[in-house]
Amino acid sequence: MIARIFPHPLLTLTLVIVWQMLVNYVSLGTLVFGLILGIVIPLLTAPYWPDRPRLKSPMMIVEFILIVLWDIVVANIVVAKTILFTRNASMHPTWITIPLDLRTPEAITVLAGTITMTPGTVSSDVAADGRSLLVHCLNAPDPDAVVADIKQRYERRLKEIFE
Amino acid sequence: MGLDMALWQEITVSVFLVVAGIFGLVGSFGLLKLPDPMTRLHAPTKATTLGVGGVLIASMLYFIFAKGQISFHELMITLFLFLTAPITAHFLAKANLHTNVNRADVPPPVGDRPWAGYESDDARRIAEGESTPGA
Amino acid sequence: MSLILIAALPFLGALLPGLMIRAGRNACAWTTALVTLTALIGLLVHAPAVMRGEVIQYRLDWIPMLGLNANFFLDGLGLLFAGLILGIGLLIIIYARFYLSRNDPMGQFYTYLLLFQGAMVGIVLSDNVLLLLIFWELTSLSSFLLIGYWKHLPEGRQGARMALAVTGMGGLALIGGMLILGNIVGSYDLTVILENKDIIQASPLYLPALILILLGCFTKSAQFPFHFWLPHAMAAPTPVSAYLHSATMVKAGLFLMARLWPVLAGTPEWFYIVATTGLITMVLGAVIALFKDDLKALLAFSTVSHLGLITMLLGFGTPFAAVVAVFHIINHATFKAALFMSAGIVDHEAHTRDIKRLGGLRHLMPVTFTIATVAGLSMAGIPLFNGFLSKEMMLDAASNTVWQGNPWIIPALATLGALFSVAYSFRLIVHTFLGPKRDDYPAKPHDPGFGMWASPALLATLVILIGIMPALMVGPLVATASSAVIGGELPYYSLKIWHGVNTALFLSIAAVVGGLILLALHRPLDAAWIRAPRPEAKAIFDALLGAITRAANALTDGLHNGAMTRYAAVFTLAVIVAGTTAWFSGTAPAPAREVMAIGPVPLIGWFLLVVASGCMVAFHRNRLLALVLMGIVGLIVSVAFAYLSAPDLALTQFSVEVVSIILLLLALNFLPKTTPNESGSGRRLRDGIIAVLGGLAVGGLALAVLLSDFSQESISAFHLANSKPGGGGTNVVNVILVDFRGFDTFGEIIVLGIAALVIFAMTESVLNGPVGARLKQRPINPNEAGDRHPLMMVVATRVMMPIAVMVGVFIFLRGHNEPGGGFIAGLIVAIALVMQYMASGFEWAAARKRYPYHMIIALGIFAAAFTGIGSWFADRPFLTSNYGYFQIPPMGEFELATAMAFDVGVFLCVVGAVMLALESLSRFAHRAGDRPSPYPMDIDPSRDLPQEAKDA
Amino acid sequence: MEYLLATAIGVMTAAGIYLLLRQRTFPVILGISMLTYAVNLFLFASGRVAINLPPVLLNQTPTYTDPLPQALVLTAIVISFGMTAVVVLMGLGAFLSARTDHIDLARTGDQAEESGK
Amino acid sequence: MNHWIIAPVLLPPLVGAVIILAARYQVALQRVFSVASTVALAGIAIGLLVQSMSGQIGVYELGNWPAPFGIVLVLDRLTATMVTLTALLGVAVVLYAIGSGWDKRGNHFHALFQFQLMGIFGAFLTGDVFNLFVFFEVLLIASYGLMIHGGGAVRLRAGVQYVVYNLLGSTLFLFALGTIYAVTGTLNMADLALRVAELPADDTAMIRVAAILLLLVFAVKAALIPLHFWLPATYAEAPAPVAALFAVMTKIGAYAIIRIYTLVFGPEVAATADIIGPWLMPAALVTLAIGMLGVLGATHLGRLAAFAAIGSMGTLLIAIAPFTPQATTAALYYMIHSTLAGAALFLVVDMVRARRQAEDDAIAPRAVIAQNGLIAAYFFAAAIATAGMPPLSGFLGKLLVLDALRGHDLVWLIWATILVTSLVAVVGFARAGSMVFWKVEPAPEAASPAAPVAALPFVATGGLIAGIVALTVFAGPVTAFLSDTSEQVFDKQAYIDAVMDTPRAQEAEAANAAGKPLAYYGNTEGSADKADAESTTDSQQEKTE
Amino acid sequence: MILTYALIFTTGCFALGLLMNLWRVVNAPGVPDRILALDTMVINFIAILVLYGIIEGTAVYFEASILIAMVGFISTVAYARFMLRGNIIE
């Protein structure tokens, strides 16, 4: 029953929050209306989302987000330096393959997205069997360290969150 | 512009703005300077993250300081940028892999199937026909 | 019988033959004859009154505004002609019954004949020149049908077209002439015109009117140099030749000259044009006739000659000559119709009309011989036959006429004409009927049945009767008809066989003797004639018409050769030239508005725009790059809208931009990726100049607009003032769209809906044809990358789409008060759906579509329309809006306006239309053998999990 | 500002006209799109221009920019979008059916097959 | 409140929507809806025509907003005439489309047909220039769909040209409208008339540009040289019933010229006085000449009919160009005539095509077609009507035009052009008719396509020809009515009063004088605001601002 | 005052960035670079719009920014898909 009304409770939650941000102020009225939309829209779009992701460890999300934000700032500075002060010839752009332990598409997507959003690395492709991620590094003299870093900092946490 | 702001408020906003401007510019500059398409792909991430991000934070702060109203719209913008920028980059990287990159330079994935972009539709069908009998 | 009925009877009767032919050929013929007979009786009923000098009238308003009324009148001239038309018509109908073969569609023939008859009667009874024109042109049309009756004969078709072209040309000239005449007099009524001789002849427009009218008459009556069509019209069946081309239609020109004689004749212009033309025609026709071997051709040219004779008489402008003309019209009609019918009988029986293959028929066809001889002698002007009388009087009139101070040229030439006339008349009799019987006729000739020779026999009888006792037979008729022509006192004349020994008699004798000598010398003369070079009218006409037709084709096909680039260049230049001319012919005041300062950011935006536009031109051959650049221009335009206080426009422009690019990319997939360089540098220079001129003109106009002020306060002040109180919304743009000018919006969503329908229909028709089959079988592009539905895209879409829908709802709801509204919301939701289509593929997404887009469009139209109609129930016009504020406890107060229901319609239409269009377009890519993907994404490691577990 | 706007309109018009006069449907369609931008901006300019005076009555400013041309332009944008969609598809259909995307009819060499790829 | 004025604009889209909603796949049902709607529209149109005969100008204020602030529909004799003409033509066309099976050759014929009618009716009825643009677009986009109905490479390519050309026209229209609004600040035709008349004498350049640009826009529709280039290929390649319906599309341009250049930029308006005349008459003469030369030079029946359409527009515009009541009467008569005749001609051409192999319409000998005699008779009638030969209305129309232009400066040139081109057309039609219907080749029995047997096409075409005959026979009353019509057209004050002086407009004026917004909806008290109006309804709570 | 200079500086940075982007669009070795530059342009325009909102002290322009942020990437993805597979909806 609940599953029928809330096919995607997380989505409903997201939508309610988005609605609040859209109307830009919080009141009971907006909350109720946001909730109505948060229920109706997932119902309408349910056919396009056949399976439902599960979050195993919601608290880890906050930690993950903070880490990522910090990494973004740091990486930004590093990359800015690279762009401005490293000669093109002395750069070490590299491809690296990251073997994936993650299995759910959502987790893989978040990982890939995170890698892309932190300057200096761009996730470029997934293996056809979904077991590896191809990442391009702007300047990685030590590719293995990058792989280890990504698996350690991000993938481990995502595994906890999603799987 | 409403200027009933304290100096520190102004300075805070200004700092975010200046940082944003610098990173934004560096991003666009990187697009010109970097040597090959794949490395150039890294540049706009700055424009998106610290560039626009800084502007959005500045805007939020400005509206809080100057008008006393909290604006969530900046957060919306951020949300959308963070959702969409990886997709764009991903697709552009795939496009580069497809056109500009020498396949020999790309390391193989760990399994026995190639990178998704390098597997033709037919090959995929055959591979999936073997692994997923139901398909 | 009322005059209009006499004129209308043949037209009404024209419906009958087609019906009666089912009852048999006899029934068809007799019905037709009965119609004509009825009209004839109706006419003759009026004869006594007309003979007494009365004029019968009938008036019926038709188009009073134009002065075109169905007015008819019957005077002597009308009676004469109408009698000829109906009387000879009756004989022809009977004759044709026997003449036409079983294979000829008789119903059609009689229909055309009656149409023609009606038109002729109409001409001679009209009391309104415009009405007369209608009948006049109708004779051309119906004769076209009659001449081309034997459509399998090329001569028939060509003759018909030639006749139509020549007489049609004359008819159009006549229209001009009549309009001028009516213009001079101030009325198109003939009776009024006929009373205004002085005004007409004093008018400076007299000569143009005269020339135009005479052009009409001369072409119709086959006067030189328009005579050439008549012999070619002889391709028609003989009854037609007898009727149209001897007795009636060709006389229409004479009739009209006679009709207008009172007002047009008597001037030197009239004399020199008409008399000279008639004289030349008379001689020329007679000369040519002598050398024609085809019986009908001989008769045709003799007709030309006699028509010339009558024209000449009318041209003399003297009352006496006019009387002679009238008399000769009667005589010619009788003997010529008889001759034509005789020629038809010969043709019918001997299966040839070639005089050189005939001869000796006297023995085989005594009846026909008798008839033809009587008529032929009359044509030759031999005493005791009616032709003699009028020829005699003609020579009399001619001998008293001075041409350019020269008293003998007209009598001499008239005698020469008469001489040739004698020669060809005798040749007709002698070479056809006399001499020894031959044994090489194409068929065995013998006299036909009574039905066929009755008509010519009757006419031959008349020839003799009039010839012997003219005054008794036709005296009164000639008198009344002549007085109608002259429009005043009749001159002295006498209709009798013997006028004593006078000049005319000597001339006449000279003509007969000379004619017989010519006949005796025919063989050597004929040989000389054949050798002599002479212009062939038909060849000239054909060449001329062919050249004109080809030129017309070259001109119009050349101009309209499908060269869109030229069309567009002409369009652009026309606009630039017209607009610039208009600007510089007016006055512009000094700029009224202060210019706003230019900030650095707008300057950079401007620079971007200019560079992007320039690059687009420079690199347009790389289509993808051009598209990217166009996207940039669109982006800058959207931002410019935002900057210039138009947030709604910015939102709309940007969303439209995105959808357009998707659309163009979908199409570009199948189009060539580059545009070849096909323009030479000259061409590029030309286009560049046009483009720069256009840019300057538009930019200049824009600047003028921006620097000037409204001449009066704009109506939008009202919109600003009434948006909130009247429309219930604070976003004035939206209130204008859904309320003040909601009707525009209604039209606009219909446009979108139609666009989608058109695209859908076109896709269906292209894909269901050979193109679709080809596309389905096209090979897979080896250059395609793998991974159709990337995992990241699918996952991101799952989050983005619901949020985008929510944003759409948000934009929709706030639209009435803040930037947004149904359009933008619809575009956003459509884009969200497109996102899904792009992520998981067409098949997968379409399979999950709940409502067909057709239906969404229709519902949108309904929502908008019924919102509008709802206001009818409050006795308000369509689209009158209402709004109110509502309180629902947890949600607080909110506003509901009917305009929002209208906006829902807009929203639905936009979503439905955009999606239907994109969906249609994406169907082009569907290949045969493509299986719909069962999964939303190609790679999904979680699918393998259970499999993996099994392995382990 | 006015000069910038006017010249921008002029430049876009010129670019549009030049592309319009090309011989293939695709550049012609792009040219028409450029003309559409130009005319939309022109129509917009007929209300004269103002900065930061959007016609939204919540703004509490005493003056607003002219809302009417904005509504007209919005209508024009949407209509021209529909028109563009139709002409794009017609161009595609014509190319696929006739195997040429020459916009001029009956040109020599039209029958030559052209690759869609 | 009389809502009939809007019915012609509202009924077709609703029926169109019903068709795409409920009858998307059932042609039979579509036909029922389409015919019912078209016949009903004809009835409504005749009702409106009768209503207009009183001389009263009907005004319908959409959204209850008075002119010039909202959009108004205006019904006078002219619009009623045009609407009736269109509706009657629509009946013939839809019957022909059904009878000939054209409607089944692609999707959505009937829906598009209804939307097309909506656009045409809207264009005639609206009293607002921007709304005129919108309805132009409605009718154009529907016409794009109809033009390529049935598909095929040539038709699609011609269709692309048609669309591109008209997109240019639409762009030009917007430029003109922008200029007009920039000068006058209004869009309502009546208000425009007032404001243009009051323009200062030193500020004429821009309104002159607007006037001429607008003329060019309408000239595109009316196929006036040199803006007619879209027509030949479009008309020749369009499906016959569509081409027949297009006969009225060109008239929309003519209508708009009459309307705008009598009401807004009338001959007495100083600012734009001499701007139209020097262009229009010469262009119309050339149009006539080119059209009729095209008839003479045509090698295909479709092109022949298309050029005949151009020629008839030339004649029509010659009659419009002087902008005098008498000439306008002639123009209106000729307009009705040429619509019926042009449509009939296209349908007859299609009858020939349908009976020939491969739908060939070459003017050349071919195997004799089925029902040759009857079709030839139809062609003969349509041809003499189009060429302006007696006795049909074409001749009367031409006489009216010739007669009306007696006092014109260029009278000789005009008369000569009209008369000579008539001859050219006659020769052209005679050549085509004799070649197609007379000069036939023996039919190869097996190869000839199965003759269509449906009677409906004959009925539809016959109906048009009967219309021409009726127009001829009743020319007296018709011209009398049209004379009243053009008198009304030239009485611009009456139009302005009718549109600008409605009760609602007076309310708006009173409110404006009192400095208050206009009362809306239920309140008729004048300048009350929304709160007063709503105080009576208890279900709705008012919000005090 | 400081804020004003900061705003001018930042706006100038992004405007300059736009020019660089345009240069890259027109003068790129391959199509992905053009698309990338276009995408960056869109982002820079978002920044400029937000900055404009600060300069004018109004929130009216946020909708435009949100919309661009939300749907702007669609065209980029479409271009990339076009490069990759030709068909963007399959």
Ligand code: NA
């Ligand atoms: Na990154």
Ligand code: NA
């Ligand atoms: Na027409």
